[in-house]
Amino acid sequence: MRFLQTLLVASLTVFCLSCSRSSSRKQNASELHFVFSSEPVTFDPRLGGRTTSQLITYQLFEGLTRADASGKPQLAIAEAIDISDDGTVYTFHMRPSKWSNGDELTAMDFEYAWKCAISPEFGSQFAFAFYVIRNAKKALRNECPIDDVGIQCLDAHTLQVTLEHPAPYFLDWTSNPLYSPVYRPVAQTNPQWARDVFPTFISNGPYSIVEHLQGSHTVLKKNPLYWNAKDGAKTETLRFSIIEDPLTAYNVFLAGDADWFGAPFSPCTPPEILKNLEKQHLLRSLPTALTRRLDCCVSKPHLASVKIRKAFACAINRKELASLFFVGENEPAASIVTKTISLLPSPQFEDGNVEMARRLFAEGCAELGLTAYPPLSILT
Numbered sequence: 342m343r344f345l346q347t348l349l350v351a352s353l354t355v356f357c358l359s360c361s362r363s364s365s366r367k368q369n370a371s372e373l374h375f376v377f378s379s380e381p382v383t384f385d386p387r388l389g390g391r392t393t394s395q396l397i398t399y400q401l402f403e404g405l406t407r408a409d410a411s412g413k414p415q416l417a418i419a420e421a422i423d424i425s426d427d428g429t430v431y432t433f434h435m436r437p438s439k440w441s442n443g444d445e446l447t448a449m450d451f452e453y454a455w456k457c458a459i460s461p462e463f464g465s466q467f468a469f470a471f472y473v474i475r476n477a478k479k480a481l482r483n484e485c486p487i488d489d490v491g492i493q494c495l496d497a498h499t500l501q502v503t504l505e506h507p508a509p510y511f512l513d514w515t516s517n518p519l520y521s522p523v524y525r526p527v528a529q530t531n532p533q534w535a536r537d538v539f540p541t542f543i544s545n546g547p548y549s550i551v552e553h554l555q556g557s558h559t560v561l562k563k564n565p566l567y568w569n570a571k572d573g574a575k576t577e578t579l580r581f582s583i584i585e586d587p588l589t590a591y592n593v594f595l596a597g598d599a600d601w602f603g604a605p606f607s608p609c610t611p612p613e614i615l616k617n618l619e620k621q622h623l624l625r626s627l628p629t630a631l632t633r634r635l636d637c638c639v640s641k642p643h644l645a646s647v648k649i650r651k652a653f654a655c656a657i658n659r660k661e662l663a664s665l666f667f668v669g670e671n672e673p674a675a676s677i678v679t680k681t682i683s684l685l686p687s688p689q690f691e692d693g694n695v696e697m698a699r700r701l702f703a704e705g706c707a708e709l710g711l712t713a714y715p716p717l718s719i720l721t
Contacts, residue, residue, distance in 0.1 A: 346540065363571050371578060372577065372578040372579070373578070373580070374580045374598065375396075375599065375601050376581075376582050376593060376599045376601070377393055377396075377583050377584070377606050377607065378590065378606070379393055380393070380555065380556055381393040382393040382394050384401065384535045384542070384550065385398075386393060386454075386518040386523065386555075387457060387458040387463070387465055387519065387521075388465055388467070390467035390519055392605050393606075394518075394579075395517075396412045396516045397409060397561070399518050400546055400548040400579060401544040401548055401549070401561065402521035402544050403418050404417055404516055404517070404520045405419040405422075405433050405451070405520070406419060406512055406516040407516050408668050414512040414513055414516040416546075418433075419433040419434060419566070421434040422621070428507030429475075429507055430502070430503050430504070431511065431512075432495075432500075433499070433500045433627035434498065434499065435448060435498040435499065435500065437566075437568070438544050438545060438568040440543050440566070441542075441549045441564050448496065448498055448499055449494045449497070450522035451492075451494075452494045453491070453523070453525050453528075454523040455471060455474075455492050455493060455520065456480075456487050457523075457528075459480055459481050459487075460478045460481070460487055461483055468481050472505075473508045474491050474492060475552070476489045477491075484651050486636045521545075521546075527712045546564065547564055547569070547570070548561035548562060548563060549561065549563075549564040549572035554624070555662070557580045557582070557583060558583065559580075560579070560580050560581075561578065561580065562577065562578055563576075571638070582599075585618070587614065590602060591610075591614055600681050603624075632677070637650055643709065645709070646705035647705075648701045648705035649701070649702060649705035650699050651690065652676040652697075652699070654690045654703075655690055655693075655694045655695075655697045656693070656695060656702075657692070657693075658692065659674065659692050674700075677689070
């Protein structure tokens, strides 16, 4: 068995370019045009955990909460939330709302969707997002019935969720599209409902899907039955086109035929383009809750020492590495959990502290009886 220990995390920054700086922009107040570099995998929010899918499902579906411009969860389908004194029981009181076909949205739609997402038969690779809920992990492993999971519909408009432990970030999770409800009558009878039922796709968010051509584009229109239709959607139409080549997408933007270029819609933008945009003061960078990590195989004797692993963690200069590989402002990560959701009062380790690294490395080698350190290999 291969035992792994996390050694290095490095924070990344999302880079995105605002179209408002383009003098050639063709203004269209009723439509926004975005460019994807790849096809969304699915429009089923329970399966669409990848960025391209979530950018669309976030418009199609409404969860109990929705993140505001600063990323903080705000009331959405839930109009009130009660939290127990010990922070483990959340009771969501839902506002009256409808599906895009006019049917009533109920708490059972949430319970059904969430329990599907963590059932072993459903096979979602994003079931881990629900592990904070009591018995969710056990149910996924067939160690308990799905009915033992801490998700309970108290009545048509009240959902109660019991957690494994207090989790101040739980409300942030409820604003993620993975926590969306799904329309049961269709989802229960047609497992492919999110792929092949256009234009009868049923959702509950600010937009409805009206057109989808595989590998080409997807078009969303304002949903008149959305509970906050007056203020929730500012633009009549959202168009998402697929352009795999970043240079072509860049030229489409410069020509004024797209409203946004770069991440999160097209994350793999060539560095030379980003650097050119930065020189023109057209680049906008925003922090994300994303980290990258390097794992150590601790079954290797020379990596078994905690002090040696800490030495490596302290020696790496993340800020310098980030400046070499990424454009714009970058903040090095100092813990596994990103700062946006971390409750740690201070960093878990020093960044680029060579003196501390040398001391820990010497102590670790002495404990292992090593006089010469074996070479390391990095597998990607």
